[in-house]
Amino acid sequence: MLKTRIAITSIASFSSLGKTADEVWCEYLSPKSLIVERKIGDTTFLVAPLSNDLAQEVQAIRNSDTKYKPLDNSVLYAILASREAVKNAGWNDSKFGINIGSSRGATQLFEKHYREFLASGKVATLTSPTTTLGNISTWVAHDLKSNGPQLSHSITCSTALHALLNGIAWLQAGMSDKFLVGGSEAPLTAFTIAQMQALKIYAKTNAVFPCRALDLNKNKNTMVLGEGAAMACLELGENQNALAYITGFGHATDDLQHSISITDEAECFQKSMKMALGELNPFDVDAVVMHAPGTIKGDLSEYKAILKVFGKNLPMLTTNKWKIGHTFGASGMLNIELALLMISHQEFIGVPFVTEQNPRKVIRNILINAVGFGGNAVSILLSK
Numbered sequence: 001m002l003k004t005r006i007a008i009t010s011i012a013s014f015s016s017l018g019k020t021a022d023e024v025w026c027e028y029l030s031p032k033s034l035i036v037e038r039k040i041g042d043t044t045f046l047v048a049p050l051s052n053d054l055a056q057e058v059q060a061i062r063n064s065d066t067k068y069k070p071l072d073n074s075v076l077y078a079i080l081a082s083r084e085a086v087k088n089a090g091w092n093d094s095k096f097g098i099n100i101g102s103s104r105g106a107t108q109l110f111e112k113h114y115r116e117f118l119a120s121g122k123v124a125t126l127t128s129p130t131t132t133l134g135n136i137s138t139w140v141a142h143d144l145k146s147n148g149p150q151l152s153h154s155i156t157c158s159t160a161l162h163a164l165l166n167g168i169a170w171l172q173a174g175m176s177d178k179f180l181v182g183g184s185e186a187p188l189t190a191f192t193i194a195q196m197q198a199l200k201i202y203a204k205t206n207a208v209f210p211c212r213a214l215d216l217n218k219n220k221n222t223m224v225l226g227e228g229a230a231m232a233c234l235e236l237g238e239n240q241n242a243l244a245y246i247t248g249f250g251h252a253t254d255d256l257q258h259s260i261s262i263t264d265e266a267e268c269f270q271k272s273m274k275m276a277l278g279e280l281n282p283f284d285v286d287a288v289v290m291h292a293p294g295t296i297k298g299d300l301s302e303y304k305a306i307l308k309v310f311g312k313n314l315p316m317l318t319t320n321k322w323k324i325g326h327t328f329g330a331s332g333m334l335n336i337e338l339a340l341l342m343i344s345h346q347e348f349i350g351v352p353f354v355t356e357q358n359p360r361k362v363i364r365n366i367l368i369n370a371v372g373f374g375g376n377a378v379s380i381l382l383s384k
Contacts, residue, residue, distance in 0.1 A: 001278060002249070003172055007235045007242035008382070010089035011337050014081040015228025016048045016324050019057075025341050031352040033323050035203075035210045035224050041190040046203050046210045048226030048325035049188055070126045072106035073186035075139050077229035077330075082140045082180060089178075089233035090241070096178035097148035098137045099166045100231070101159035103329035103372065105133040107189050136184055148176055156372025157291070159183045159329035160230065161380060164336070168249060171236040182231035183330040193225060201295045213294040213321040214351045216303060223294040226325030230333035243340050247365075247383040250275030254375025262298070266305035268377035269369060273309045276367060276379040285315045285381075286360040287348060289335040289368045292319035293326050302369065314357050315367070316348050332370035332378065339366040343384050 016034040017024040027034070035048045050058070058076050062068050068076065078100050086096075113127045129135065134152040141150045149170070155162040160183030167179035187193075196202045201221040203210045212222040234246070252271035254262045262268055277285070288306060292299045306314065320338050327334060342348055343363055350356045364384045371377040 002168070002247065004237050006168055006171055006246040007237065007239035008232050008244055008246065008340065009235050009239055009241045010085045010233040011230065011243065011340055012081050012084035012088060013228060013230035013334060013337050014054065014077050015230070015327065015334065016050060016226055018051070019054060019080070019084065021341070024337065025345065028338065028341065028349045033209050033211070035325055037206055040188060040193070043190055045193050046206060046224050047188050047193070048224060050227060070130050071139065072109035072130060074102050074106055074184045075136050077186060077227070078136050078140050078182070078184035078231070079143045081182065081184070081229040081231045082144060085180060085231040085233050086144055091178060091233065094145050094147040096146055096180055097150070097167070097170055097176045098141050098146055098180045099151040099163040100137045100140060100181070101153045101155065101163045101183050101329050102133060102136055102185055103154055103156050103159050104185060104187050104192060105154065106131040106135065107187050107192050111189055111191050154329065155376055156374055157326070157328050158332055158370040158372045158376050158378045161332035161368070161370040161378035164232065164333070164380060165249060165251060165378060167234045168246065171234060177236060179234045180231055181234060182229065182333045184229035185328040185330040186227050187225050187328055188227050196223060196225065203294070209322055209353055211294040211322045211325060212353070213292045213319045214290065214299055214317065214354050216300055218296060221295045224325040226327045228327050228334065229330050230337055232333060232336060244343050244382045244384055246380060248276040248278050248280065248381030250379040252377050262301050262371060262375045264301055264304065265308060266301040266377070268371060268375045269302055269305035269379070270308050272377040272379040273305065273367060273369070276381045280365070280381070282310045283313050285310070285365050285367050286363045287316040287318065287339070287342065287366045289339050289366060290317060290319045291369045291371050292321060294321055316350070316360060317357055318348070318350050322351055332368070335368045335370065336380065336382070339368050339382050342366065343382065
């Protein structure tokens with residue numbers, strides 16, 4: 001239970017949606033998927049990549065300083081999103097902590113160095129430090145001149161919301177006044193996508209909506225990968241610049257029957273959502289931003305969990321993966337961003353091919369879900 005409400009004073013992202021709040025909101029208002037066919041290596045895949053302009057911006061930061069040249073895209077995405085978040089929050093000192101995670105880490109760089117090793121039996125000097133997962137928060141701290149604690153982790157697809165949980169813990173314990181939290185992912189490599197295809201969960205059809213996230217009637221898996229980063233600035237207590245407040249949090253892990261799946265009724269989500277709600281009447285939750293990865297079992301089990309918690313009076317349900325794909329460790333914070341935008345604009349963003357349930361006139365409380373391989377669920381309650 002939260003002793004004191006925590007304010008989110010800024011959020012910034014860097015993804016196929018764009019990089020400014022106006023760009024991101026404009027994209028959400030469009031009922032068009034950002035998933036396209038893209039050639040990666042020798043194969044064409046369905047993915048949700050950065051725009052050409054944003055890709056050039058990544059290259060520009062890589063070329064801006066020799067120390068950034070050997071860094072993986074996952075680190076550069078994190079730096080770009082973090083710069084914007086801290087600027088928007090007005091943090092002008094170095095007294096803040098950082099917890100940024102990634103499910104896969106330096107995928108592109110690791111695969112590149114491994115190919116070189118297979119060809120020559122040798123690796124470049126900076127191979128180890130630049131492919132270490134802890135690299136992300138360290139480089140962001142270096143870039144922002146932060147003197148606070150620097151934490152990195154991988155908790156699969158719920159990584160960003162676990163980073164948020166850590167930020168809450170540090171703030172509630174009085175060990176820090178401000179924390180930058182989020183996730184970054186650059187998984188658009190042939191090897192990473194092949195791993196998803198081996199699980200038989202990846203979309204195969206380039207339709208109008210290749211990813212059918214939250215379509216509970218689909219008869220095939222339709223997950224698609226996207227890339228990007230999202231960061232939020234957390235501050236303890238009431239704040240005149242608050243976009244919204246974190247008023248509840250929950251976490252749980254399933255008793256797995258399989259190494260990659262969650263139980264049929266997602267007991268982990270049932271527990272995490274109930275914990276996040278606390279004493280709040282479930283009817284007072286206006287919307288749920290679901291994890292909903294576009295797989296048959298993933299979407300349906302989470303929906304069943306929501307039915308268990310909310311009964312017949314369901315809140316409005318949505319997800320963004322039909323539009324931007326699954327960004328692994330960054331996805332939870334991109335869900336937080338969508339929730340904050342809906343609260344700010346007082347407008348619900350649904351899924352074009354899903355009928356909206358129980359429309360609410362006012363959006364005050366939104367529950368955000370994330371879960372990953374291992375059944376490690378997190379639920380966050382945001383309130384206006």
